[in-house]
Amino acid sequence: xxxxxxxxxxxxxxxxxxxxxxxxxxxxxxxxxxxxxxxxxxxxxxxxxxxxxxxxxxxxxxxxxxxxxxxxxxxxxxxxxxxxxxxxxxxxxxxxxxxxxxxxxxxxxxxxxxxxxxxxxxxxxxxxxxxxxxxxxxxxxxxxxxxxxxxxxxxxxxxxxxxxxxxxxxxxxxxxxxxxxxxxxxxxxxxxxxxxxxxxxxxxxxxxxxxxxxxxxxxxxxxxxxxxxxxxxxxxxxxxxxxxxxxxxxxxx
Amino acid sequence: xxxxxxxxxxxxxxxxxxxxxxxxxxxxxxxxxxxxxxxxxxxxxxxxxxxxxxxxxxxxxxxxxxxxxxxxxxxxxxxxxxxxxxxxxxxxxxxxxxxxxxxxxxxxxxxxxxxxxxxxxxxxxxxxxxxxxxxxxxxxxxxxxxxxxxxxxxxxxxxxxxxxxxxxxxxxxxxxxxxxxxxxxxxxxxxxxxxxxxxxxxxxxxxxxxxxxxxxxxxxxxxxxxxxxxxxxxxxxxxxxxxxxxxxxxxxxxxxxxxxxxxxxxxxxxxxxxxxxxxxxxxxxxxxxxxxxxxxxxxxxxxxxxxxxxxx
Amino acid sequence: xxxxxxxxxxxxxxxxxxxxxxxxxxxxxxxxxxxxxxxxxxxxxxxxxxxxxxxxxxxxxxxxxxxxxxxxxxxxxxxxxxxxxxxxxxxxxxxxxxxxxxxxxxxxxxxxxxxxxxxxxxxxxxxxxxxxxxxxxxxxxxxxxxxxxxxxxxxxxxxxxxxxxxxxxxxxxxxxxxxxxxxxxxxxxxxxxxxxxxxxxxxxxxxxxxxxxxxxxxxxxxxxxxxxxxxxxxxxxxxxxxxxxxxxxxxxxxxxxxxxxxxxxxxxxxxxxxxxxxxxxxxxxxxxxxxxxxx
Numbered sequence: 073x074x075x076x077x078x079x080x081x082x083x084x085x086x087x088x089x090x091x092x093x094x095x096x097x098x099x100x101x102x103x104x105x106x107x108x109x110x111x112x113x114x115x116x117x118x119x120x121x122x123x124x125x126x127x128x129x130x131x132x133x134x135x136x137x138x139x140x141x142x143x144x145x146x147x148x149x150x151x152x153x154x155x156x157x158x159x160x161x162x163x164x165x166x167x168x169x170x171x172x173x174x175x176x177x178x179x180x181x182x183x184x185x186x187x188x189x190x191x192x193x194x195x196x197x198x199x200x201x202x203x204x205x206x207x208x209x210x211x212x213x214x215x216x217x218x219x220x221x222x223x224x225x226x227x228x229x230x231x232x233x234x235x236x237x238x239x240x241x242x243x244x245x246x247x248x249x250x251x252x253x254x255x256x257x258x259x260x261x262x263x264x265x266x267x268x269x270x271x272x273x274x275x276x277x278x279x280x281x282x283x284x285x286x287x288x289x290x291x292x293x294x295x296x297x298x299x300x301x302x303x304x305x306x307x308x309x310x311x312x313x314x315x316x317x318x319x320x321x322x323x324x325x
Numbered sequence: 326x327x328x329x330x331x332x333x334x335x336x337x338x339x340x341x342x343x344x345x346x347x348x349x350x351x352x353x354x355x356x357x358x359x360x361x362x363x364x365x366x367x368x369x370x371x372x373x374x375x376x377x378x379x380x381x382x383x384x385x386x387x388x389x390x391x392x393x394x395x396x397x398x399x400x401x402x403x404x405x406x407x408x409x410x411x412x413x414x415x416x417x418x419x420x421x422x423x424x425x426x427x428x429x430x431x432x433x434x435x436x437x438x439x440x441x442x443x444x445x446x447x448x449x450x451x452x453x454x455x456x457x458x459x460x461x462x463x464x465x466x467x468x469x470x471x472x473x474x475x476x477x478x479x480x481x482x483x484x485x486x487x488x489x490x491x492x493x494x495x496x497x498x499x500x501x502x503x504x505x506x507x508x509x510x511x512x513x514x515x516x517x518x519x520x521x522x523x524x525x526x527x528x529x530x531x532x533x534x535x536x537x538x539x540x541x542x543x544x545x546x547x548x549x550x551x552x553x554x555x556x557x558x559x560x561x562x563x564x565x566x567x568x569x570x571x572x573x574x575x576x577x578x579x580x581x582x583x584x585x586x587x588x589x590x591x592x593x594x595x596x597x598x599x600x601x602x603x604x605x606x607x608x609x610x611x612x613x614x615x616x617x618x619x620x621x622x623x624x625x626x627x628x629x630x631x632x633x634x635x636x637x
Numbered sequence: 638x639x640x641x642x643x644x645x646x647x648x649x650x651x652x653x654x655x656x657x658x659x660x661x662x663x664x665x666x667x668x669x670x671x672x673x674x675x676x677x678x679x680x681x682x683x684x685x686x687x688x689x690x691x692x693x694x695x696x697x698x699x700x701x702x703x704x705x706x707x708x709x710x711x712x713x714x715x716x717x718x719x720x721x722x723x724x725x726x727x728x729x730x731x732x733x734x735x736x737x738x739x740x741x742x743x744x745x746x747x748x749x750x751x752x753x754x755x756x757x758x759x760x761x762x763x764x765x766x767x768x769x770x771x772x773x774x775x776x777x778x779x780x781x782x783x784x785x786x787x788x789x790x791x792x793x794x795x796x797x798x799x800x801x802x803x804x805x806x807x808x809x810x811x812x813x814x815x816x817x818x819x820x821x822x823x824x825x826x827x828x829x830x831x832x833x834x835x836x837x838x839x840x841x842x843x844x845x846x847x848x849x850x851x852x853x854x855x856x857x858x859x860x861x862x863x864x865x866x867x868x869x870x871x872x873x874x875x876x877x878x879x880x881x882x883x884x885x886x887x888x889x890x891x892x893x894x895x896x897x898x899x900x901x902x903x904x905x906x907x908x909x910x911x912x913x914x915x916x917x918x919x920x921x922x923x924x925x926x927x928x929x930x931x932x
Contacts, residue, residue, distance in 0.1 A: 124502060150504035162499035164492045168619055170628060174485070175492050176503045182485030182622075183505070185513055189480045196623050199485065203627030216635070219628050220619070242503060359733040361675075361740065406918040413673050414918055416736050417864050420675070424861055425911045432902045543857065547744055550737060593752040600745035604721055607738050608728045 077102040077137065077277050078123070078154075078246055084131030084301075085118055092118040094301030095132065100246065105268065105278045107288050107309070110298035111322055116281045117159060119298070120248050123279075124156040125149040136246070153245030157252065159281070161235035165224035169215060172223050172234060173206035174199075176241040206241060212267065213237045229256040236264065240271065247271075249280045253287055265291045289313060297321055333460040335576050340467035341528050343568035344474050346552040347561060348521035353550075354558035354617075355482055356514045357494030359412055362403075362419030364545040365426045366396040366519040370526025371536050372430055372437055375445045378531075379437075385448035389470075389527045396523025397516045399426075404515040408508055423543060431538040442537030445530050463532050470528060474521060478561050488620055490514060491559070544596065548575070551599050554606050557613030566614060571599075643772045645890050651779045653886030654786030655848075659841035659859060660866040660878050661793065662714070662834015668810035668873020669827050670726075672735040673864065676717060677838055678856030679746035684710050684839025685846030685855050686750055692761050699763060699847070706839040714835020715828060717742060743857075751853040758852040765847070782844050789837070793875055802826055810873035862889070862910035869917045871924025880925055885910055 078100040085093040093115040100106045108116050121127045123134055125146040134142040136152055144152070155176070164172055174180070180202065181187050182195035210216040213233045218226065223234060232255065239247055252268070253261035265287050268278055282288040289295070289309035297305040297312060299321045305312055312318050345367060352358040370392035377388040403422050407415040430436055437443040449462050481487055489510060492500040497507045530536050548571060556567020578595035581587070587594070606613070663677045687709045688702035695701075725738050765776040797803035805821040842856060866885050870877030892909040896902065917924060 126498065126502075145506070146498075146501040147504045147506045150502065156502050158499070158502075162496050162502075164495035164499065166495055166617070167488070167491055170624060171488055171491075171620055174624060175488060175500070175505075178504065180485050183489055185481070185486055185517075188484035188486030189477060192480070192484070195485065199623040200627050203624035204631075206624075207627060207631045216631065219631075220625075238503065353733070357733065359736055361736070406915055410918060410922050412732055413736065414868075414922065416733075417673060417868065418915065418918065421861050421864065421911050421914060425908055428904060428907055432904045544744070547740060550740070554737065589752050593748045596744050596748040597752075600741040600743075600748070603741035604725070604738050607730055607734045607741075608725055611730070611734060 075102050076100065077104075078279065079135040080119070080123065080132070081135065082132035083119065083122055083129050083134065083142075085115075085122055085127055085129050091301050093122065093129075096298065096301065096303050097132075098296050098303055098306070100277060100279045101294065103272065103275065103277055104293040105272055105280065105291055107292035107295045108279065108281045108298060109283070109285065109288070109295060110304075114298040115301040116298050117250060120156065120250055120279075120281065123149075124154055124248055150242065154248060155239045155242040155244035155246075156248040157235045157239040157250060159250035159254065161231040163223040163226075163231060163234060163238075166222055168220050169210065169223055169226070169234060170203065170206060170219045172238055173210065173241045174202055176238040177202045177205075178243050209237050209240055229260055232256055233264070236267075244276065246277045246279060249278060249282075251281055251283060253282060253284045258284075258287075261287050285313075330457050330460065333457070333464060335572060337460060337463050337467055337532055338576075339569050339572045340464065340471045341525050341532065342549065342552065342572060343565050344467075344471055344528070345522050345525035345549050346556070346564045346568045347474055347478050348518040348525070349549050350553050350558060350561060350564045351478060351482070351490075351521075352514055352518040354553060354560070354564070355487060355490040355494060356511060357412070357497075358511060358515060358518075359416045360419045360515070360518065361416045361546060361550075362421070362423035363522055363549050364541050364543060365403075365419065365423040366400055366522035367526040367529070367545060368423070368426050368430070368541040369396045369399050369519075370523025371530040371541070372443075372526075373523070374527035375443045375530045375536055376437055378445050378448075379443060385531065389524060389531075392527035393520040393523045396526065397520035400516045400519025401512065403519075404512050408511045408515065420543075420546075423541075423546060427538050427541050437536075440538060442535055445534050445536065447534060448531050467528050467532070470524060474524070475561060475565070482559075482561065483620060484622065491620075547596075547599070551603055553613075554603055554611075555613060557615035557617065558611075559617035560613065560615045563613050563615030640894055641772060644774065645894060646887075647773050647775065647779075649883065649887040649890040650783055651886070652889055653883035654783045655841055655844055656862055656866045656886055657786045657879060657882035658782075658789060658837050658844070659863045660870070660882060661789065661875060662830070662837045663863060664867045664870060664873055664878045665806060665810075665830050665875065666718075666827075666834050667867060669806065669830055670718075670722065670735075672732050672739070673867070674717075674722070675736065675739040675860070676743035676746060677739075677835075677863070678860040679743045679750070680710050680713060680835045680838035681842030681845070681856035681859060682750055682851075682853060683713060683746060684842030685851040686754055687839065688761060688843040688846055689754065689759065689851060692763065693759075699761070702761075702843060703840060706843040707836045710839025710842075711832045711836035713746075714838075715832040717835070718828060718831035747853050747857070754853070756853060758850045760850045761847055763847065778844070778847055782848075785840065785844075790879055797875055802829060806830055858907075861907055861914075865910035865914040865917075868914055868922075869924055874924065877925045885913055888913060 076099040080096060080098045082095045082097050083093055084091060084095050096119060110116055122129045125144050129142050133140055136154060141149055141152055181198055187194055207216055210219060215230060215233055226234060236252055252264050261284055269291055272278060292309050295307060295309050295312045296303050297318055304321050305315055305318055345363065349360060349363055352360045373392040373395040374388045377383055377391055378385065403418060407418040431439055489505050493507050493510055501507050552567035552571045553564055555570060557563025575595060578591040582591040659681060667673050684706035687706040691697045691702040691705045692699055721738055721742050722735060725735055765778040767774045767776050797807055805826045808821060809823055809826060845859060846855060862885060866878055866881045870881035889906050889909050893903050893906055896905055
């Protein structure tokens with residue numbers, strides 16, 4: 073395998089007496105599309121939450137670019153270059169699609185209190201540039217006709233796209249996508265993954281939870297299968313698909 | 326006293342409460358922080374101003390600035406335990422601080438003569454000053470501050486900073502995942518909101534020329550909330566309107582009390598009606614009289630250009 | 638002068654009993670409906686004024702006052718839930734809206750009470766002569782209060798552990814989806830809790846009105862310690878509140894001794910609850926509930 077960008081080492085996280093993630097270890101290679109699959113309740117989303125800083129792990133460590141990040145808050149993890157797109161889109165529903173996109177932008181000078189009131193000239197040009205960037209992405213996701221609509225007016229599929237678009241807007245190094253193709257029609261699902269592939273070619277790395285294996289396995293480089301908080305199997309998609317334990321994990325014993 | 330001079334009194338009050346209501350609008354309307362102890366910061370400002378003016382010879386504008394700083398400091402202390410927790414904890418803590426601060430100034434005679442209250446020397450005074458002149462001076466002072474505050478709030482909320490605040494209001498976890506340090510933003514907002522409430526308090530003490538603990542009952546907080554809810558949360562113009570309407574309504578009730586004999590005390594009736602009104606507004610028009618407007622920045626120009634390009 | 642520690646302990650039990658009765662409904666409705674109901678203060682006030690109405694205006698015995706307070710506040714609680722909070726929630730109100738709504742409702746009730754019975758403080762006009770038991774000076778009223786709290790604790794315990802409704806109350810607070818799936822009638826359970834809780838708040842208000850005095854601000858003056866008890870106990874937890882009520886009762890009474898010895902005003906009694914509230918939020922925002930959680 074190539075160089076590891078994200079390294080999860082023996083992570084454990086429990087709620088009450090239940091270990092949602094139980095000493096899971098894995099690596100995401102730089103420039104890869106790495107997949108995390110497994111039945112519901114196997115701990116995938118909890119693991120993502122630990123990686124992007126929403127939960128503090130009870131055990132283990134997370135490294136990004138060789139640096140420990142498991143003690144950081146989400147906004148600090150973002151600053152390191154990891155951006156997370158939620159499974160159920162968490163948009164700012166009363167704000168416009170454009171505002172949703174602009175909020176994800178990295179290093180906007182206008183986000184500071186003093187700049188917002190006193191040094192207003194400092195960010196006007198940046199605001200324009202970011203708008204152009206947002207519009208390009210929205211165009212790519214076929215949302216550009218909705219730019220000034222409140223995000224609350226979008227359909228389910230469009231919300232999903234905006235959630236992903238927002239994450240892309242953040243110019244991440246690594247994108248954590250929690251079920252990007254869930255709840256959208258199969259055509260759109262495949263289209264989403266085609267876009268993901270496009271951005272991978274531009275140098276982004278992806279770590280993706282997905283249940284729609286028929287699409288996922290066409291795009292993923294490496295697959296981790298999670299079961300009851302542990303990594304049960306890992307391998308190339310075609311290897312994993314042949315593995316008999318894989319079906320046991322998914323369909324139950 | 327003539328009607329004209331009386332109406333000047335109303336104008337001063339509208340100005341003072343508009344400042345406090347704008348500060349609550351920043352906290353609640355834009356950022357989604359439920360501050361139920363607005364009166365605490367109003368009180369802190371009023372007492373800081375009163376004590377400094379009574380005991381020291383500093384110019385009144387320095388006393389006003391101190392009033393803002395002290396209120397901001399208290400706001401910061403209050404925000405420390407509560408801002409990291411769920412929104413209802415902030416509500417409880419702020420409500421409690423209002424009661425505790427009032428208790429302290431009421432009990433400790435050495436701070437500001439306890440229940441006897443404290444007399445505040447006027448900021449600007451000349452011999453033979455009439456009531457009319459005094460009120461005109463206050464209108465000048467209050468509205469100077471109000472206009473500054475209003476411009477400040479408009480610039481702040483109609484910028485990428487204001488966008489971040491709205492995002493925190495909508496979904497703070499999502500905002501955090503997009504790199505916004507929610508605790509920092511909320512603490513800033515809370516300190517600013519408290520500072521401006523403190524400014525309102527200082528101006529109030531300066532205008533009244535006498536304050537006592539009974540002027541800082543929870544109904545002050547409630548009145549300010551009504552202004553924001555009636556006028557329109559997250560709309561600064563709406564909040565100005567709300568402040569005007571609520572003060573006029575309050576004064577109307579007092580005038581009616583003096584001239585009409587009703588089976589129910591008009592001041593009691595007024596608060597009963599306010600309560601009912603708030604519940605109905607929350608149910609049927611939570612956006613208030615003037616709705617929140619979309620953010621308009623340079624980014625909109627980009628959208629126009631894009632639209633023109635794609636329609637060609 | 639020496640401190641009569643037995644008396645301090647007894648007084649703590651009195652205070653704790655009062656807080657327990659006052660806070661049970663608040664914590665349970667907070668847990669069920671997800672927001673603190675600030676109009677709770679006015680439920681207590683109404684209870685006290687029902688007592689005033691029955692004893693002073695109708696001239697009935699004080700026992701009838703308890704029945705009147707219990708019924709009037711129970712009905713008020715049910716109306717508040719159905720007429721205001723469920724109504725607002727159905728119309729999409731968020732948590733802050735509900736809290737603002739509860740403050741608004743509180744104002745409505747407070748000013749109606751103020752208009753009917755006037756703003757100056759008053760009393761029931763009943764004297765409760767003190768007598769000595771060993772080193773303790775007690776009154777019938779205090780003993781009745783402690784007895785009521787004990788009975789309440791036993792009934793609540795049986796209710797929560799033995800009956801379907803009680804188990805449901807605990808179930809809904811901790812896991813609403815599971816409760817829904819298990820076929821509990823959430824709506825009915827919530828309504829019963831609101832009514833019962835408000836009725837108990839009325840009883841607490843009545844006791845306080847009898848012990849001290851009553852004014853339309855009675856409930857508001859008690860809201861701080863009652864919220865401190867709720868937070869310290871852990872929202873939605875009866876056993877947490879049971880412990881927290883007596884902890885804060887003890888802290889306040891020891892605090893009063895300390896304040897007196899330090900030469901400070903005993904008015905700061907209220908600030909003690911505030912300090913406990915803040916320290917709880919900093920150190921243990923989930924309250925004591927976990928220590929008392931049973932399944």
